Amino acid sequence: MQPTLSKPAPSRTGAINAVQKEDLPVHGWYRFVLSFPPHLVRRYMGAFALNGKDVILDPFCGTGTTLVEAKKAGIPGIGCDAHPFAAMVSRVKTNWSLKATILRSLLRRILKRTEGIATEHGLTPLSFDALLLQETSASLNGFRLTEEEERILPAGFLSQRPLQRLLILRQEIEQQTQDQAPAMREFFLVALAHVVAQGAGNFAFGPEIYRTKPKPDYDVLGHFARHAEKMALEIAAVQASGLAAASSLIFSTDARELAQLPEHISAVITSPPYPNEKDYTRTTRVESILLRLMTDKASLRGVKESLLRSNTRNIFVNDRDGEEVREFASIQKICGQIEARRIELHKDSGFERLYHKVVAHYFGGMRRHLRSLRPKLRAKARLAYVVGDQLSFLLVPIATARLLAEVAEAEGYKTIGCDLWRERIGTKVRNSPTNQKTVRVREEILLLQKA
Numbered sequence: 001m002q003p004t005l006s007k008p009a010p011s012r013t014g015a016i017n018a019v020q021k022e023d024l025p026v027h028g029w030y031r032f033v034l035s036f037p038p039h040l041v042r043r044y045m046g047a048f049a050l051n052g053k054d055v056i057l058d059p060f061c062g063t064g065t066t067l068v069e070a071k072k073a074g075i076p077g078i079g080c081d082a083h084p085f086a087a088m089v090s091r092v093k094t095n096w097s098l099k100a101t102i103l104r105s106l107l108r109r110i111l112k113r114t115e116g117i118a119t120e121h122g123l124t125p126l127s128f129d130a131l132l133l134q135e136t137s138a139s140l141n142g143f144r145l146t147e148e149e150e151r152i153l154p155a156g157f158l159s160q161r162p163l164q165r166l167l168i169l170r171q172e173i174e175q176q177t178q179d180q181a182p183a184m185r186e187f188f189l190v191a192l193a194h195v196v197a198q199g200a201g202n203f204a205f206g207p208e209i210y211r212t213k214p215k216p217d218y219d220v221l222g223h224f225a226r227h228a229e230k231m232a233l234e235i236a237a238v239q240a241s242g243l244a245a246a247s248s249l250i251f252s253t254d255a256r257e258l259a260q261l262p263e264h265i266s267a268v269i270t271s272p273p274y275p276n277e278k279d280y281t282r283t284t285r286v287e288s289i290l291l292r293l294m295t296d297k298a299s300l301r302g303v304k305e306s307l308l309r310s311n312t313r314n315i316f317v318n319d320r321d322g323e324e325v326r327e328f329a330s331i332q333k334i335c336g337q338i339e340a341r342r343i344e345l346h347k348d349s350g351f352e353r354l355y356h357k358v359v360a361h362y363f364g365g366m367r368r369h370l371r372s373l374r375p376k377l378r379a380k381a382r383l384a385y386v387v388g389d390q391l392s393f394l395l396v397p398i399a400t401a402r403l404l405a406e407v408a409e410a411e412g413y414k415t416i417g418c419d420l421w422r423e424r425i426g427t428k429v430r431n432s433p434t435n436q437k438t439v440r441v442r443e444e445i446l447l448l449q450k451a
């Protein structure tokens with residue numbers, strides 16, 4: 001590998017991944033817990049010397065960090081995400097053309113109507129008494145999920161009263177915006193999703209999603225009012241600052257099939273999934289159900305199938321991506337080591353048997369992505385992929401950036417660097433009952449160029 005383009009300070013604390021306070025406007029509308037921070041995007045926009053004549057692509061755009069930064073810098077941006085919720089969040093965060101006065105007057109109507117209906121249905125404003133009520137005591141009054149939706153909602157992630165409040169609010173968002181452009185409705189739905197993830201739901205991230213103590217009730221409307229108002233004020237602020245000119249285009253599509261994208265992309269700054277057992281359909285499941293983006297098992301499965309294979313919960317019998325990396329001895333060796341270790345440890349569950357397949361399908365999927373991306377890139381376009389090394393599968397090390405570089409080189413890219421982003425303290429490895437070892441896991445930025 002050649003010398004790196006820049007030298008970020010390595011960190012083991014996680015602080016480097018935090019969003020700086022001055023970056024919160026727009027980024028804070030809704031953010032994945034594992035989103036990369038805006039300053040990382042700025043670093044590579046600077047290293048690649050991008051300006052308003054360029055076009056940046058984030059093919060795994062998640063909640064839109066790259067696209068919002070591009071827009072703030074006046075650089076046109078394109079984003080793709082196969083998950084409909086992530087695509088919606090990115091769409092909302094990059095549409096700065098809505099009129100703040102209209103948003104605020106709609107907000108007032110939504111709040112008034114929601115409060116009235118909630119009271120009619122016995123959901124009085126939050127009081128100490130209400131918090132003492134058991135969730136089962138709330139009457140259902142028609143505001144409930146369908147049976148199909150309940151089946152895909154992780155157990156205990158949302159209590160009954162907050163759920164009812166959210167469903168009344170959703171109804172009023174839909175009704176009050178029915179004569180408006182769809183973007184108005186999506187704006188308020190993303191504000192609702194933020195309330196679910198940042199307060200109303202019984203879940204948190206550490207960084208994996210986990211269930212927390214159930215909340216008998218939650219001030220859904222108060223939280224929503226404050227957040228939507230803040231979003232509207234931030235729209236007004238970006239419009240006043242003249243930042244709103246650069247265009248953004250969001251595709252709800254699989255990054256392994258990029259035929260519909262425009263050409264002449266000058267740079268890619270992205271953080272794709274990597275094989276780490278993280279299920280992207282679970283981290284935003286409650287929001288996706290409430291926004292009716294997932295309505296039953298079939299639609300959940302459809303989303304899973306459109307994602308890169310990075311965990312054992314989205315492997316399917318007809319998957320063929322693994323065949324794309326048959327000739328890579330390095331990847332085959334890791335798959336072999338994982339399978340041998342599984343047999344040695346007598347790990348025989350259905351999921352454990354899939355570990356080695358995840359790795360092959362993952363790199364095969366990334367190969368398809370890089371292949372379909374190449375014709376869309378300008379000559380010498382530069383690319384930054386943030387990926388982490390892994391020990392998820394029976395502690396067999398997977399050097400993701402190094403393996404991805406090999407795959408990229410086979411598809412017509414040149415590796416121009418690999419920067420250390422941060423090191424995290426990994427799992428304690430038991431080599432024997434008396435021997436424990438702390439491991440450092442590297443998160444890196446693989447830098448490529450169209451060859």
Ligand SMILES: C[S@@+](CC[C@H](N)C(=O)[O-])C[C@H]1O[C@@H](n2cnc3c(N)ncnc32)[C@H](O)[C@@H]1O
Nearest residue numbers: 035036060062063065081082083254255307308
């Ligand atoms: C690590 S997250 C990206 C986070 C993003 N950098 C941000 O700041 O919010 C990876 C994203 O890749 C998306 N993804 C996974 N497989 C995909 C595929 N085949 N095509 C497009 N997007 C995909 C996931 O839905 C997820 O939103």
